[in-house]
Amino acid sequence: MTDGRKKAGKPVVETLTMFAQEFVLKQRTEILHALCSSGSTEHLERVLDILLAQGELIWEDYQNIQVLPESQIVGLSFAGCNSNLEEKEEYQSTSTHTLLTQRPSLVSKLLGRIHGALEALVISGHFTSADCDEVRLPVYTPSQQARRLLDHVRPKGELAAKVVLQYIQQKQETGSALNPEKLTPPKEFLKYQKKLSSSVSAQSCFLSTYGGTSHMSLDDIYTEGQLELAQYCADVHGPLGLEDIVGTVGTVNEEADTVLVSGEAGSGKTTLLQRLHLLWARGVALQQFLLLFPFSCRRLNSEHRELSVKELLFQHCCWPDRDQEEIFQFILDHPHLVLFTFDGLDELKQSFSDEKRLCCPTQPAPVHILLFNFIQGSLMKGVRKVVTSRPEAVGPMLKTHLCKEVLLKGFSPSGIDCFVRKHHSDNTVATKVLESLQTNTALLGLCHSPVLCWIVSQCHKELLGCGEGSPQTITDVYLMILQHFFQHQSSLKSTVGLGWFQDHLKTVLHLGQLAFEGMKNTCYIFSGTDLETCGVTENDIYMGFLIQSKDLSSNHGKHYEFLHVTMQCFFAALYIVLSNNMDHSTISKLFEVKDMWETDLTSSCFRACLPSTYQQDCSLQGDATAAETSNLQITATFVSGLLSKRHQSLWLQCCPSAVMEKKIRQVGKCLSKGMQKHFKSIPQPVEGEKKSMHAMPGFVWLIKCIYEMQESRIAKDAMSKLEVDHLKLTYCNIGPVECTALAYVLQHLRNPVGLQLDNNSVGDVGVEQLLPCMHICNSLYLRNNNITDEGIRKLIAKGIQCENFRKIALFNNKLTDACTQHISQLLRTKDDFLSLRLGNNNITAEGAKQLAEGLKFNHSLQYLGLWGNKIGDTGAEALAKALESSKTLVWLSLVGNGVGNAGASALANIIKNSPTLEELWLTENCITRTGVERLIEALKHNIHVKSIWLRNNDLSLEEVEEMTQRESRLVF
Numbered sequence: 023m024t025d026g027r028k029k030a031g032k033p034v035v036e037t038l039t040m041f042a043q044e045f046v047l048k049q050r051t052e053i054l055h056a057l058c059s060s061g062s063t064e065h066l067e068r069v070l071d072i073l074l075a076q077g078e079l080i081w082e083d084y085q086n087i088q089v090l091p092e093s094q095i096v097g098l099s100f101a102g103c104n105s106n107l108e109e110k111e112e113y114q115s116t117s118t119h120t121l122l123t124q125r126p127s128l129v130s131k132l133l134g135r136i137h138g139a140l141e142a143l144v145i146s147g148h149f150t151s152a153d154c155d156e157v158r159l160p161v162y163t164p165s166q167q168a169r170r171l172l173d174h175v176r177p178k179g180e181l182a183a184k185v186v187l188q189y190i191q192q193k194q195e196t197g198s199a200l201n202p203e204k205l206t207p208p209k210e211f212l213k214y215q216k217k218l219s220s221s222v223s224a225q226s227c228f229l230s231t232y233g234g235t236s237h238m239s240l241d242d243i244y245t246e247g248q249l250e251l252a253q254y255c256a257d258v259h260g261p262l263g264l265e266d267i268v269g270t271v272g273t274v275n276e277e278a279d280t281v282l283v284s285g286e287a288g289s290g291k292t293t294l295l296q297r298l299h300l301l302w303a304r305g306v307a308l309q310q311f312l313l314l315f316p317f318s319c320r321r322l323n324s325e326h327r328e329l330s331v332k333e334l335l336f337q338h339c340c341w342p343d344r345d346q347e348e349i350f351q352f353i354l355d356h357p358h359l360v361l362f363t364f365d366g367l368d369e370l371k372q373s374f375s376d377e378k379r380l381c382c383p384t385q386p387a388p389v390h391i392l393l394f395n396f397i398q399g400s401l402m403k404g405v406r407k408v409v410t411s412r413p414e415a416v417g418p419m420l421k422t423h424l425c426k427e428v429l430l431k432g433f434s435p436s437g438i439d440c441f442v443r444k445h446h447s448d449n450t451v452a453t454k455v456l457e458s459l460q461t462n463t464a465l466l467g468l469c470h471s472p473v474l475c476w477i478v479s480q481c482h483k484e485l486l487g488c489g490e491g492s493p494q495t496i497t498d499v500y501l502m503i504l505q506h507f508f509q510h511q512s513s514l515k516s517t518v519g520l521g522w523f524q525d526h527l528k529t530v531l532h533l534g535q536l537a538f539e540g541m542k543n544t545c546y547i548f549s550g551t552d553l554e555t556c557g558v559t560e561n562d563i564y565m566g567f568l569i570q571s572k573d574l575s576s577n578h579g580k581h582y583e584f585l586h587v588t589m590q591c592f593f594a595a596l597y598i599v600l601s602n603n604m605d606h607s608t609i610s611k612l613f614e615v616k617d618m619w620e621t622d623l624t625s626s627c628f629r630a631c632l633p634s635t636y637q638q639d640c641s642l643q644g645d646a647t648a649a650e651t652s653n654l655q656i657t658a659t660f661v662s663g664l665l666s667k668r669h670q671s672l673w674l675q676c677c678p679s680a681v682m683e684k685k686i687r688q689v690g691k692c693l694s695k696g697m698q699k700h701f702k703s704i705p706q707p708v709e710g711e712k713k714s715m716h717a718m719p720g721f722v723w724l725i726k727c728i729y730e731m732q733e734s735r736i737a738k739d740a741m742s743k744l745e746v747d748h749l750k751l752t753y754c755n756i757g758p759v760e761c762t763a764l765a766y767v768l769q770h771l772r773n774p775v776g777l778q779l780d781n782n783s784v785g786d787v788g789v790e791q792l793l794p795c796m797h798i799c800n801s802l803y804l805r806n807n808n809i810t811d812e813g814i815r816k817l818i819a820k821g822i823q824c825e826n827f828r829k830i831a832l833f834n835n836k837l838t839d840a841c842t843q844h845i846s847q848l849l850r851t852k853d854d855f856l857s858l859r860l861g862n863n864n865i866t867a868e869g870a871k872q873l874a875e876g877l878k879f880n881h882s883l884q885y886l887g888l889w890g891n892k893i894g895d896t897g898a899e900a901l902a903k904a905l906e907s908s909k910t911l912v913w914l915s916l917v918g919n920g921v922g923n924a925g926a927s928a929l930a931n932i933i934k935n936s937p938t939l940e941e942l943w944l945t946e947n948c949i950t951r952t953g954v955e956r957l958i959e960a961l962k963h964n965i966h967v968k969s970i971w972l973r974n975n976d977l978s979l980e981e982v983e984e985m986t987q988r989e990s991r992l993v994f
């Protein structure tokens with residue numbers, strides 16, 4: 023700090039300063055972390071704004087801090103930063119002084135108005151264009167630009183300060199400059215905007231999945247997917263809408279301007295972006311953005327030139343017919359009016375890194391460097407960016423640069439209904455398809471994934487005609503679409519048995535090879551030469567599995583891609599299974615693909631089976647991308663499914679059975695080995711604790727592969743070696759499909775386990791899928807899983823029959839009084855049930871009364887949690903009556919239920935009589951002194967109770983103090 027500080031001269035200030043100094047010294051590490059850990063200087067700058075405004079920091083000090091390199095900025099200390107009273111007086115009531123004292127609010131008022139303020143300063147002759155350039159450096163965030171503007175105005179004097187203040191005041195009176203309607207962009211800009219929006223509209227009005235077979239307009243088929251914030255946000259109730267993706271809701275890092283939409287393969291990320299694009303181009307959504315530039319990372323992979331931002335925007339999205347410079351300058355000046363979207367970040371050949379910084383929009387660089395710098399905000403700061411990716415591709419480094427993350431979780435049950443009805447104009451057909459899904463809940467579970475829902479709808483004839491053999495696995499569904507396309511596109515109409523597969527074996531192998539080679543090289547777009555190399559013919563293309571790539575085909579001959587990348591995975595799997603000249607190590611290498619979390623990205627083992635020239639090519643790309651790992655896992659899942667005995671008849675006629683048997687054995691061995699590795703990683707339990715395993719995503723994948731094989735021998739074998747008491751799969755993206763696989767495998771466990779599935783998307787369909795393994799679960803944790811009364815009805819019906827089942831946790835779901843009669847039945851019937859937790863649902867007094875009916879007959883329950891419901895005083899009275907003679911109850915929580923004094927008085931009876939109760943939670947229940955007196959009275963008869971929680975009730979401080987003294991077990 024400088025020595026030019028002056029003394030405050032007031033003892034009180036000195037004392038405070040000493041305290042502050044001491045505090046800063048003691049908490050130095052924490053303060054430094056809070057100020058600097060986000061990688062942005064915003065927090066530090068905000069603190070500086072406040073210090074300047076309050077006169078705790080004088081201008082010279084501030085300037086010194088400003089010029090110090092970033093690492094030394096943290097040398098800021100409060101030592102001697104006394105108020106500079108003399109200086110304060112000197113500037114009293116001048117505009118320059120106002121710039122200082124109002125600095126924090128001026129910074130925010132200038133956001134979105136920098137351009138106008140600079141213009142006013144230039145016109146008034148206080149600023150040169152060089153001043154403007156310094157303020158507008160693209161490396162600055164909008165708030166930093168505002169601060170630099172204020173910094174530059176100060177030395178220009180009183181009149182310049184006045185201009186800025188007048189400008190801000192005027193703008194406030196006439197409305198927000200952030201509103202694009204208030205802007206008057208140059209004429210050429212408006213023409214460009216029109217051209218861009220018609221190009222975006224043309225690109226987004228049809229769905230590509232249907233390209234091979236028929237056209238389907240997005241309007242006709244688009245169905246809302248389930249969007250959720252990745253991080254809990256107290257302000258958000260109910261589902262997110264499309265506009266929320268770019269809105270402020272759920273923002274975790276205000277300085278970042280990249281939103282990530284993550285979702286599994288086929289969950290609808292591309293389609294969602296397409297919908298956003300279309301709505302913007304039509305002028306019905308996202309109208310806060312004047313321009314929207316859509317990018318596909320898959321296509322950006324083909325751009326090998328170095329480009330500047332300008333070239334990237336204009337060459338890849340829309341070319342301005344005139345006045346390029348002016349249009350680009352307008353974009354630079356109004357970044358907050360521009361939106362970039364990047365689909366499939368996981369498909370980019372390079373993994374995200376923030377090592378190479380770039381901040382100049384005119385400097386050419388490889389496109390992935392441009393993209394990474396957009397995300398970090400070093401380039402085109404202020405432009406909103408929406409990026410999509412599979413979840414496993416998003417590492418912690420990328421996450422630090424996100425404004426928020428939104429999860430796309432596929433269709434909800436009503437979404438499936440809506441999609442199927444949109445898909446079939448004939449209502450009778452739609453109803454039949456939906457009915458058949460209700461009878462096959464494994465398939466219904468699969469339909470939560472939009473791509474699978476599309477296949478199932480597309481293949482309704484096959485589906486409705488297959489009776490008993492209705493599809494159960496993902497492989498079954500993909501085989502169904504294979505058959506569907508062949509039978510619809512081909513002149514060979516083989517109707518008998520499996521003739522269709524034999525008839526098209528050549529096509530399968532050609533497309534399979536193309537898919538397989540592509541997979542090895544992270545290639546999803548194929549040139550004519552690629553097709554030729556694999557022998558793909560016009561007839562093969564005609565079958566409809568390949569579609570022409572949109573914007574790449576015109577320049578360099580036709581290019582193709584698979585209808586969907588999962589289709590490419592499926593064909594690659596068919597090739598691995600059917601090809602007779604496949605390297606024998608391919609399968610084991612495929613299954614060795616490591617978890618993204620386990621080590622660095624290494625699917626290189628898979629590449630090792632390639633010819634050496636190919637390996638060289640690949641090594642040029644550096645590490646494997648996330649999409650590669652994820653797609654190889656999907657391929658391995660299909661390989662497992664295709665080698666299932668159920669599909670033997672398909673390949674027996676085209677492959678020697680000895681070869682196939684060997685492949686089956688290999689897959690079985692790989693799965694078993696993979697499981698062993700997981701089990702070995704389970705740490706020994708600490709004494710007194712249960713042995714617990716937290717599954718890694720790779721565990722779920724292996725389980726899905728086992729399910730695809732549909733061989734209980736393999737499932738049994740894998741599970742026989744798992745020895746844990748508690749299996750934790752929280753935040754593992756467990757939906758209905760995963761539940762089906764889990765139940766298939768876990769039912770073979772030798773000993774009962776606690777199954778913890780908190781914070782997933784199990785839903786009612788998932789609950790139903792779990793039923794086959796209920797007998798092995800002694801406790802089931804399903805917190806925050808979108809479960810309704812219907813799911814619970816089925817769960818309880820099964821649970822009642824399961825001997826081991828003793829505990830259930832269902833907080834944060836969608837339960838109402840309608841489920842309590844079933845739970846009541848469980849309590850009445852199962853006299854060894856220990857724990858019931860139903861917090862944060864919608865249970866009222868009626869529900870509590872139902873539960874009480876069951877509790878009257880129960881002699882085992884120890885834990886009952888009903889916090890965050892609405893049982894009120896009558897509900898509490900009913901429960902109290904049922905529990906007052908309980909000889910087992912240890913813990914009861916009725917937090918936040920409005921039980922009031924009447925409820926508290928009734929509950930006092932439990933205290934009076936219970937020989938076991940230890941804790942009673944009555945926080946936030948509108949209880950006054952009258953209620954507490956009853957509790958105190960009851961406590962006189964009970965020495966076992968340890969604490970009664972009474973925080974946030976209707977008591978005065980004096981009452982709290984007095985009652986604490988009378989009864990120390992009351993916690994206020």
Ligand SMILES: Nc1ncnc2c1ncn2[C@@H]1O[C@H](COP(=O)(O)OP(=O)(O)OP(=O)(O)O)[C@@H](O)[C@H]1O
Nearest residue numbers: 231243244245287288289290291292293472473476
């Ligand atoms: N919201 C939706 N409404 C209607 N159909 C949809 C929707 N979302 C997805 N689909 C169907 O599912 C198919 C796959 O979806 P999409 O390509 O958007 O998934 P994705 O998440 O981008 O997959 P990937 O990660 O593999 O690239 C689409 O082509 C379409 O047929």
